[in-house]
Amino acid sequence: MARLFPIRHVIGYIFSLILSVVGLGVVFWDLNPTAGLWILIVCALIQASLQLVLFMHIGETDNKKSLYFNIAYALFVGLVTIFGTLFTMLWGW
Amino acid sequence: MKINDSLPLEYRTEENSNKIFGFWLFLGAEIALFSTLFAVYLTLWNRTGSGPTGKELFELNGVIWETFLLLTSSFTCGLGIHAMRLNLKKPMIVFFVLTLLMGLGFLGIEITEFVNYVHEGATLQTSAFLSSLFVLLGTHGLHVTMGILWGAGILIQVGRQGFTDETANKSFIFSLYWHFLDVVWIFIFSFVYMKGLM
Numbered sequence: 001m002a003r004l005f006p007i008r009h010v011i012g013y014i015f016s017l018i019l020s021v022v023g024l025g026v027v028f029w030d031l032n033p034t035a036g037l038w039i040l041i042v043c044a045l046i047q048a049s050l051q052l053v054l055f056m057h058i059g060e061t062d063n064k065k066s067l068y069f070n071i072a073y074a075l076f077v078g079l080v081t082i083f084g085t086l087f088t089m090l091w092g093w
Numbered sequence: 094m095k096i097n098d099s100l101p102l103e104y105r106t107e108e109n110s111n112k113i114f115g116f117w118l119f120l121g122a123e124i125a126l127f128s129t130l131f132a133v134y135l136t137l138w139n140r141t142g143s144g145p146t147g148k149e150l151f152e153l154n155g156v157i158w159e160t161f162l163l164l165t166s167s168f169t170c171g172l173g174i175h176a177m178r179l180n181l182k183k184p185m186i187v188f189f190v191l192t193l194l195m196g197l198g199f200l201g202i203e204i205t206e207f208v209n210y211v212h213e214g215a216t217l218q219t220s221a222f223l224s225s226l227f228v229l230l231g232t233h234g235l236h237v238t239m240g241i242l243w244g245a246g247i248l249i250q251v252g253r254q255g256f257t258d259e260t261a262n263k264s265f266i267f268s269l270y271w272h273f274l275d276v277v278w279i280f281i282f283s284f285v286y287m288k289g290l291m
Contacts, residue, residue: 004184006175013168020160023283027153027290036291040283048276055171055272061104067117074121078128085132 012054019043019050101178103265106258116266120273127277130229134285137221144219147226147289150210156286159202160278166195167275174268182255189248189264192271196241203234226285233281236274243267 023043026036052058058067087093104110138147173188207227210216217227244267251260 003179004172004176004181009168009171009175012171013164016164016168020164020282023287024157026287031291033291037288040287044279044283047279051167051272051276055167056269061100061110063114066114070117070121071124074124078124081125081128082132082135085136089136
């Protein structure tokens with residue numbers, strides 16, 4: 001039975017739950033919006049990385065460099081899309 | 094056909110490891126897709142017009158359950174792939190069935206949530222905020238729906254044929270998709286619900 005629950009997966013799951021609870025905390029702790037937003041950003045990024053590394057095994061094959069590069073490029077495109085939009089539409093540039 | 098026995102079953106033929114690589118490229122495109130939807134939502138989220146704001150609309154209970162179900166289903170999906178690599182068919186099927194059931198639970202809550210919104214007069218046409226919200230959540234929900242159908246199809250094949258190069262490859266690719274949907278949900282949870290309720 002124990003071998004069906006590898007430690008990496010269990011740790012990943014527990015950390016995901018903890019990070020979600022911390023994310024929930026910003027609603028209950030009455031923080032100022034900037035601090036709350038930073039907590040959300042950090043928690044979301046850690047949790048996404050946990051999924052990629054512990055659950056999706058992004059680093060397990062010989063072409064892992066291509067996979068990292070692919071995800072990094074997609075994130076670059078995504079961030080430029082999001083922040084480019086915010087720059088022009090909301091922040092008045 | 095060249096077969097590399099040092100790798101897990103789903104990677105062993107060149108065709109199969111190319112399929113896995115190709116699926117990672119697809120996930121890259123999915124990141125770009127969801128980024129555009131987040132960009133629209135983050136631009137329009139306080140353009141509520143005469144409709145409700147996120148703070149008035151969102152219900153914390155449903156969101157907590159959705160998050161818990163999707164996180165846990167991502168965990169059981171990973172355990173299913175682990176069991177597959179140990180060549181244990183029954184546990185793998187049990188874990189995948191649990192994954193899909195939790196996916197259905199998630200969908201049930203999300204559909205109820207949408208119905209409640211519409212009953213409260215918050216429809217796709219009410220405000221820019223609600224249009225962008227429904228499109229973002231709906232696109233994610235549609236992905237979950239497709240994932241459940243796809244996963245069920247793969248389960249039937251694993252049940253009939255056991256673990257072959259092909260069924261193992263399909264199951265692994267499905268697991269990548271399912272984990273990715275959880276990643277998207279983490280961002281929806283944080284930047285739509287928590288940010289909206291803050």
